Amino acid sequence: MTIHLANRVETLTPSTTLAITAKAKELKAQGMDVIGLGAGEPDFNTPSNIIEAAYRSMNEGKTKYTPAGGLPELKQAIVTKLKNDQGLEYAPSEIIVGNGAKHILYTLFQVLLNPKDEVIIPTPYWVSYPEQVKLAEGVPVFVEGKEQQDFKITPEQLEKAITPNTKAFILNSPSNPTGMLYTKDELTALGEICLKHQVLIVSDEIYEKLIYGDNTHTTIAEISQELKEITILINGVSKSHSMTGWRIGYAAGDKKLIAAMTDLASHSTSNPTTTSQFGAIEAYNGPQTAVETMKTAFEERLNIIYPKLISIPGVKCKKPQGAFYLFPNVKEAATLTGYESVDQFVAGLLEEALVAVVPGSGFGSPDNIRLSYATSLENLEEAIKRIHTFVQNKTK
Known part of the structure; x- marks a missing residue:
């Protein structure tokens, strides 16, 4: 029997974010030191008072x-x-x-x-x-x-x-x-x-x-x-x-x-x-202290890595005002390094520099990439350093 899918799902475009994440996990499984900047979630644990409230509700039979x-x-x-x-x-x-x-x-x-x-x-x-x-x-x-x-x-x-x-x-x-x-x-x-x-x-x-x-x-x-x-x-x-x-x-x-x-x-x-x-x-x-702590950490990371990012040849970036993403235009960097598109540049960055970012094509902006700073400052600084080296070494 041949199963024919509904027309509505035939039109779907696979998630670019998930595709990059899957490839990064595959390389990590091979023992590669991949730094992933594709995360769409905070790298902090849920505040303990929230966890405790949920746990308490279960013990009280609220299930x-x-x-x-x-x-x-x-x-x-x-x-x-x-x-x-x-x-x-x-x-x-x-x-x-x-x-x-x-x-x-x-x-x-x-x-x-x-x-x-x-x-x-x-x-x-x-x-x-x-x-x-x-x-x-x-x-x-x-x-x-x-x-x-x-x-x-x-x-x-x-x-x-x-x-x-x-x-x-x-x-x-x-x-x-x-x-x-x-x-x-x-x-x-x-x-x-x-x-x-x-x-x-x-x-x-x-x-x-x-x-x-x-x-x-x-x-x-x-x-x-x-x-x-x-x-x-x-x-x-x-x-x-x-x-x-x-x-x-x-x-x-x-x-x-x-x-x-x-x-x-x-x-x-x-x-x-x-x-x-x-x-x-x-x-x-409950108390909102953890919300402010997380926000402060994101802002500190942004202020440290933003100038380092825009110092990379061929990278231009508007400084974000919120969320935890940078969305630089890397079209010139892709050209400098010999790639015909930013998507190819992103693939090369993952395979050779072991840095996973999300191509902007998935967001309707093919000249850009998305980098999440919802990860440790150590990871961020190392990732930016790798991207910089990657561009410098491949510039013709």
Whole structure:
């Protein structure tokens, strides 16, 4: 018997990040000293108070099903967090908790999109946005965030991309992969376009707690009540509290949309993992010292390795304002070293210098690479040194 896969999965593009990670693991298994800079997760353990709260919940017998959209106590913790951090008022019925922000986004697009509905996605983009839109039979519409614009799109670009089929616009600030941040004025201008054309704003704020220097985070929903009404916020504990494996994310927004997402979740996952939810309650209600400690460490690493990175011949890089990624343009370095593309340069870097980075092609930006500084400073400095030596030795 020949099994024919559904058309929807035939269109999927394999994750570039996972492919590089797999190759790096293969080389490590062969005894190679590979330094991986592809990590999309903090290198800190989950804070001990969160682990203890989850463990305590298990010992107390709290190991059964929960409501499909999350524990009432966790929803209330999120409501309080949004009020305290952004001044936003939400009811628990306007919150859904899911198995990570990725699952929340997937569920959102499944209940939102009909065939041929368009979703505007600025480039560079997080790799799963277009794939999730395609899985919901929607159409990704890419708008280039030019490097000279700090990888951000303008209101004029946004408006030009809007058609009668446009359903939503994805906003990711701070951005994965660039680490760049939209200002309040920039968000206001983009929001005016969305209001004018009644386009739903999907605001992915998963890196909200990782902002550096004098920069501050603004959520587009806090700018006005009108913008709040057309925005669905996406967030979670993965990056802020180093809980990537716990898989807890949430959405806050329109009650009807949240109800539809909850109904779908009831048929797909039953509920978010119960133990993880109790951990997330502690993450939001407990002390935030570990969050600040982690942020400080990331900023220190960034300030140390950034000047070393841009000293490499043919490497140009905007200094990120948040998250834990550097997104340098290495097109010139690839040319200097005799490679026809950045993808080939990345492959050579892994095989010869034993440094694993993620090619920007997976993010819609083929001249760039993504380096994560969610690893030790020792590893980072050695990796930058290897990249520098690799470029110097191969420059013709």
